[in-house]
Amino acid sequence: MTDTVGDTTGTAVTALRDLDTSHVSDALDRLGIAGQCLGIMPLDRSFRLAGPAFTVRYVPVGTDPGSVGDYIDDLDPGTVVVLDNAGRMDATVWGDLLTATAARGGIGGTVIDGVCRDSDRALELGYPVYSRGRWMRTGKDRVRVDGYQVPVTAGGVRVEPGDLLLGDADGVVAVPASRADEVIAVAGQIRDAENRIRADVEQGSPLMTARAIAGYHTLQTRTRSAD
Template identity: 30%
Template sequence: MDSGFRDSIPVSDKVLEMLKQCGQGTLTTQLFKRGYRQQFLVGLAPLSPTTGRFAGEAFTLRFIPSREDKDWNLEDLHKRGADNLQWEAIEAIGPGQVLVIDSRNDPRAASAGNMLLTRLMRRGAVAAITDGAFRDGTEITAMPIPAYCRANTASTRPAYHRAVGINEPIGCADVAVYPGDIVVGDSDGVTVIPRHVAAEVAADALEQERREAFLFTKIDAGAPLWGTYPANAETMAEFEAQRSKGMPS
């Protein structure tokens, strides 16, 4: 299933680069201002402590509970087709996309391991996210692709999960994710941005980052919160004066 969002609402590389410069708190604040209460994937963390920033469009994969008559024979699961939509998804993902897996918040079995994430990386994907667990955590931690999960486990996927849907709306960490949504992550976590507001969020979030960098210097120098954060008219005038003198933008 293809949402069609990617064709109707283009998101430029410039917008993605702007989003990558913004922290998770800034992005969620901008989304909150637009009426989006909770777009942060609570409870998910990167396997690697040196995870860098990324931004890309969501490519989704949905799991349901496995069942013995469907997910018992590993040889069948390694054949192409409907019984192995997990691998079909890996082979279908495109450059710049983010694999987002709905594992029903269940970390008892792995959503993927280092082999699949390596193939994902070679396909040009920029990150992998599950609200369950990954396996091969030691190997994945050393890989350059950011990988977010609830836990690391050794249990194979068919023990608890069956892949049943590719590129359809899912829930990940109790956040609705639609194919083509813009997913932004860093070492603090991941935020999902509805595609149609990505450009305006990017512009306002980057401006907020610049303003708050200035406000932090004032707070760090001993200024009180009142009148500084948020900035009153006097503080904003000081910020604009600093910017007109060539403050980094």
């Protein structure tokens, strides 16, 4: 693997960092894209992440216990690890050693459709972990890796390798790589309109008037192409 995120993706990630998940969520709604990862929240409200997805899918063990995975040393800085553990709350797939290694390697963060453990280490290192919760029981001999860099599900959203993830205090959104520029452009328009409304209100304008001038009530309305 290379040492840095590709130039095109890097430009999109830089633009994404200037947005909040609410801006991107509204843009996804406007464009008819399902990208809001339900129920996956940060361990700490101060956490933020933005970067391209490296995906790992887990399944229950069978007669062959398999492995929970040795992948972390090979990832590019800035990558966001997306772990699909089918929303399981009874077995972890991320803990202390992975957090320490990821933080040292400049990994952008971790998103888990499931639970993590050793949460104090993530807080200590300021490493962004987003999950459905925390619980201490290991996934070893309970789940195994079924695939790397395959389509996965996170909070009901399909995430493919290279899709862009943005996380903040309100949760995580996933942006399809093929539509990243479009989503980011619309999200920027929404952010700028909200900033104008806020400025107008702070100058004494009624909120209803400020919203009407900025076209607020159509900002999230899904666009429809002409037949």
